[in-house]
Amino acid sequence: MRLLDTVVFVSALNPAESHHKAAVAHLKSLRSVPDVYVPTSTLTELDIVLRNNEYSRNEIYETRQALAPFIGRKLMATTPTAHQMAAMLRLGGMTYFDSLITALAQERKAIVITRDLEITKRVETEW
DSSP: OEEEOHHHHHHHHOTTSTTHHHHHHHHHHHHHOTTEEEEHHHHHHHHHHHHHTTOOHHHHHHHHHHHHHHHTTOEEOOOHHHHHHHHHHHHTTOOHHHHHHHHHHHHHTOEEEOOOHHHHTTSOEEO
16 A cells, blocks of 8 residues: 655656656556555645645645646545554654654555655555
């Protein structure tokens, strides 16, 4: 099982980003690879990233509309157990959203698709 980190979406949305093509390929894998999922926490973090980068409400809506066909029903909810594990990871210095995807990956024995070094230190990752 693979979980897409927020960096996949951010890179896919920016054609000038050096990892754009790989990120788009990861998004497309949601349609073609059965065991690829988007954690619900990734969608929440994406909203925050867009807002912090001064996307308007309309631009955020349009971005969500464009991403919806890729994501479809390929969502994975963060469980109460993962939230507990994430709280422990934050005690060790991880950020909130990194801890959530890391804990979910640990719980589900999943690989995280990311370039985030903090996540890479704790679970198996790919890019």
